[in-house]
Amino acid sequence: MRDLVDLWVDVRSASHDHLAVRLSSLAGALLFTLALALAGGGNPAAWALLTVFGGLVVLQPHTLMPGLFLVFAAASWWAGVDGGWHWALLPAALGLLLVHVGAALAASVPAQAPLPASVRRRWAVRTGVVAAVTTGVWGVAGLLQAVATGEGGAVPGIVGLALVAGCLVLYVQRLGRD
Amino acid sequence: MSTARADRWQATPALVRSLVLVLGAVPVALLWRRPDLLVLVAPIAVVLVWSVVTRPRELPTRTVGLSHAQVREGEQALAVADVQAVAGAEILAAALSPAPYVEGVPTERTRRVDDADGLPVSHTSAVVDAQGPPAAGTWRLVVGVRATRWGVRRVGPMQLAAVGAWGSYRWGPVSEAALGLRTLPQPTVFDTRAPAPRPRGLVGTHRSARPGEGTEFATLRPFQVGDRLRRIHWPRSTRGDGQLYVTASYADQDTHVAVLVDAHYDLGSSGGVRGRPSSLDRSVRAAAAVAEHFLQQGDRVSLRVLSARTPLTVPVGTGRRHGVRILDTLCRIVPAATEETDPRRVHLGVDEGTLVVMVSALVSPDALVQAAVLARRGLSVVVVDALVDSQDGTVAPSAERDALARAAWRIRMLERDREIRAIQAQGVPVVPWLGPGSLDVVLRRLGRRGRAAGRLS
Numbered sequence: 281m282r283d284l285v286d287l288w289v290d291v292r293s294a295s296h297d298h299l300a301v302r303l304s305s306l307a308g309a310l311l312f313t314l315a316l317a318l319a320g321g322g323n324p325a326a327w328a329l330l331t332v333f334g335g336l337v338v339l340q341p342h343t344l345m346p347g348l349f350l351v352f353a354a355a356s357w358w359a360g361v362d363g364g365w366h367w368a369l370l371p372a373a374l375g376l377l378l379v380h381v382g383a384a385l386a387a388s389v390p391a392q393a394p395l396p397a398s399v400r401r402r403w404a405v406r407t408g409v410v411a412a413v414t415t416g417v418w419g420v421a422g423l424l425q426a427v428a429t430g431e432g433g434a435v436p437g438i439v440g441l442a443l444v445a446g447c448l449v450l451y452v453q454r455l456g457r458d
Numbered sequence: 459m460s461t462a463r464a465d466r467w468q469a470t471p472a473l474v475r476s477l478v479l480v481l482g483a484v485p486v487a488l489l490w491r492r493p494d495l496l497v498l499v500a501p502i503a504v505v506l507v508w509s510v511v512t513r514p515r516e517l518p519t520r521t522v523g524l525s526h527a528q529v530r531e532g533e534q535a536l537a538v539a540d541v542q543a544v545a546g547a548e549i550l551a552a553a554l555s556p557a558p559y560v561e562g563v564p565t566e567r568t569r570r571v572d573d574a575d576g577l578p579v580s581h582t583s584a585v586v587d588a589q590g591p592p593a594a595g596t597w598r599l600v601v602g603v604r605a606t607r608w609g610v611r612r613v614g615p616m617q618l619a620a621v622g623a624w625g626s627y628r629w630g631p632v633s634e635a636a637l638g639l640r641t642l643p644q645p646t647v648f649d650t651r652a653p654a655p656r657p658r659g660l661v662g663t664h665r666s667a668r669p670g671e672g673t674e675f676a677t678l679r680p681f682q683v684g685d686r687l688r689r690i691h692w693p694r695s696t697r698g699d700g701q702l703y704v705t706a707s708y709a710d711q712d713t714h715v716a717v718l719v720d721a722h723y724d725l726g727s728s729g730g731v732r733g734r735p736s737s738l739d740r741s742v743r744a745a746a747a748v749a750e751h752f753l754q755q756g757d758r759v760s761l762r763v764l765s766a767r768t769p770l771t772v773p774v775g776t777g778r779r780h781g782v783r784i785l786d787t788l789c790r791i792v793p794a795a796t797e798e799t800d801p802r803r804v805h806l807g808v809d810e811g812t813l814v815v816m817v818s819a820l821v822s823p824d825a826l827v828q829a830a831v832l833a834r835r836g837l838s839v840v841v842v843d844a845l846v847d848s849q850d851g852t853v854a855p856s857a858e859r860d861a862l863a864r865a866a867w868r869i870r871m872l873e874r875d876r877e878i879r880a881i882q883a884q885g886v887p888v889v890p891w892l893g894p895g896s897l898d899v900v901l902r903r904l905g906r907r908g909r910a911a912g913r914l915s
Contacts, residue, residue: 282574285574286573286574289571289572289573289574289579292571293568293571293579293581295566295568296566342471343471344471344475346471346472346475347471347474347475347478347479350475350479350502351475351478351479351482354479354482354483354495354498354499357494357495357498358483358486358490358492358495361494363490363491363492363493363494364493364494365493365494365497366494369494369497369498370497372498373497373498373499373500373501374501376498376499376501376502377501377502377505380472380475380476380501380502380505381505381624383472384470384472384624384625384626385625387470387471387472387625388470388549388551388621388625388628389549389551389583389585389621390551390553390583390585392562392564392568392579392580392581392582392583393551393553393581393583393584393585394565394566394585395585396585396586396587398587398589399548399549399585399587402548402587402589406508406623406624410501410504410505410508411501413500413501413504414497414500414501414504417496417497417500418497418500421493421494421496421497424493425493436488437488437489437491440484440487440488441485441488441489444481444484444485444488448481451510454510
């Protein structure tokens with residue numbers, strides 16, 4: 281109980297910039313929930329839970345809460361939305377991006393300290409760049425969906441898994457070097 | 459978190475969650491043929507790759523200091539941390555741990571927020587953008603603090619941290635040792651028009667009982683050999699019997715003011731420079747005011763602190779620097795009771811003609827005995843009662859919740875009244891500290907007594 285009070289005190293005493301960053305996480309959570317609903321996924325209980333999780337991300341961005349939200353959100357989409365491309369994928373992905381970036385920035389600095397304008401600007405620009413890349417991926421995915429014939433069997437999956445495994449090996453090697 | 463563990467770059471929960479999400483969603487998407495999941499986690503994957511590629515490796519060196527070695531109560535100082543610029547670090551942050559009587563100076567408008575313990579949240583943190591070329595290879599973090607009570611105030615420890623791109627890697631928080639900020643007491647407003655009794659020195663602003671070179675008019679008297687021509691009073695000389703008259707004056711002299719501060723007890727809780735003072739707050743500020751006043755007049759002032767913990771002394775001296783030395787000594791007072799002091803063995807460095815101003819809460823028998831012994835030696839002793847509140851002129855009632863403790867306090871106050879009457883009966887005036895003019899009546903009375911004694915002898 282005391283921890284919750286401390287978190288609430290942290291929010292109440294936070295600087296205006298910090299509050300804005302935390303609220304961007306909440307905006308991302310609401311955007312994802314709306315996109316999920318528009319894509320026909322989930323149910324009122326899942327939407328309510330996502331909104332509550334979004335509020336908890338605002339309250340404790342430096343804990344496991346943002347991770348819990350992201351995993352729950354991805355699982356909700358997987359379980360609730362039929363496979364394939366959907367236009368609501370884009371706002372959903374951007375919503376996840378906002379939740380992650382907002383929580384990461386909020387957890388990086390003391391809540392009571394004002395954020396320099398240059399930091400806010402740089403994070404906004406970078407988020408825009410990633411959003412643009414995401415839009416490109418979303419567009420390519422839609423294009424592929426339109427031209428895909430369904431042939432190829434398990435080959436794309438195997439290639440993809442091999443790619444992920446390769447990236448993971450590279451990452452572990454890099455960690456070992458450091 | 460241990461310092462050794464904190465003093466390296468580590469993955470943050472942000473990196474871990476993006477890794478978990480990507481590694482969880484991508485195989486599921488590939489195995490279950492769900493390309494929509496790939497699109498969903500695409501921005502997180504981009505952030506993950508970006509973070510890993512730009513991971514910082516160098517550890518920054520840092521130094522921490524204060525902008526001022528000493529300040530007055532209520533004044534501000536800056537806690538400054540210089541952190542070496544390293545590749546990959548994008549944001550630097552510093553935060554000071556809360557400390558008694560040290561508050562942060564917010565850089566934007568804030569409202570008071572109390573924590574779970576009812577204490578106000580202090581805005582003692584700062585963030586700087588560590589991108590771009592730094593000045594002299596280091597980034598400077600500045601946190602404004604205000605010391606709200608005299609004493610050696612603890613500033614810090616300061617926690618320093620840095621994060622890389624997307625907040626995925628963090629260095630710190632590394633705790634730097636706390637710093638001591640000497641906070642000089644803010645002297646309360648004090649002024650006295652009464653002269654110091656029985657001045658002894660050769661120069662000063664007090665009127666001597668003896669005629670001599672000075673500015674205070676004494677009388678007109680016939681001219682004598684050796685008188686200066688500029689002292690001839692021409693109106694009287696031309697009007698009278700053909701004799702020359704000169705203006706005689708009293709000599710200007712200084713005095714030795716020995717300030718004794720009773721620091722055996724600190725009664726009441728201190729609210730800082732803007733709050734309700736404790737008894738030791740009143741003692742220290744009154745002593746500072748008395749010392750500054752007499753030093754400004756050109757008198758010689760010495761200081762002695764009566765306490766078991768800090769037997770501090772400042773020898774007699776004069777001038778502005780001596781005043782700072784006295785304030786510096788006052789700010790190092792730590793209350794500690796001692797009841798076994800033999801006043802005859804304590805050498806206070808006071809001689810005949812010294813004005814002794816003892817500032818005391820008059821709770822410790824030691825201080826009362828000292829005052830009585832000094833008065834018996836024929837010195838001019840004034841005791842300033844620091845337990846009386848200067849606003850309402852009364853002693854604050856006990857704040858204890860225990861009825862027994864409140865009763866004990868009332869009994870002690872009755873005893874204290876009796877002790878004060880006893881010491882007054884021995885000729886030691888006891889006055890409450892009420893700001894300007896507190897000592898006027900007493901000093902005049904002591905001056906008259908001194909002159910009468912001089913005539914009798």
